[in-house]
Amino acid sequence: MRPTTWYSKLAKGAAHFCGRPKIFALAAAIIVLWAISGPLFGFSNTWQLIINTITTTVTFLMVFLIQNTQNRDTEAIQLKLDELIRATKGAHNALLDLEELDDESLQDFLRRYEHLATVAREELAHGVKDTGTPEA
Numbered sequence: 001m002r003p004t005t006w007y008s009k010l011a012k013g014a015a016h017f018c019g020r021p022k023i024f025a026l027a028a029a030i031i032v033l034w035a036i037s038g039p040l041f042g043f044s045n046t047w048q049l050i051i052n053t054i055t056t057t058v059t060f061l062m063v064f065l066i067q068n069t070q071n072r073d074t075e076a077i078q079l080k081l082d083e084l085i086r087a088t089k090g091a092h093n094a095l096l097d098l099e100e101l102d103d104e105s106l107q108d109f110l111r112r113y114e115h116l117a118t119v120a121r122e123e124l125a126h127g128v129k130d131t132g133t134p135e136a
Contacts, residue, residue, distance in 0.1 A: 116134055
């Protein structure tokens, strides 16, 4: 198990903090205050530049922090799914780590499972149960 890096801790903490309703309300209040202050500053270019700079900078930084958190969550979900496949009797271990395959191989698996679904629906329409573990 690798230790959590400072960046991972920062990204997770920032995403958790910024995802709170109070922070959203604060951001909305800042926008409202900025809009209300427009007439005071004559809707000047500087007035517009301030909000544009702030929102662009915050958005730019948040993209990286949120992407890091999403990547970690996706990896954790993939590992959990891989463990379920590994631990399930009759499951196809070839499906482990499927997200690492090239697009063509992934499409081959997709076609096989689409075929299994089609057959199962046809059998279900004829009164045959659609449970079991057919070979993929």
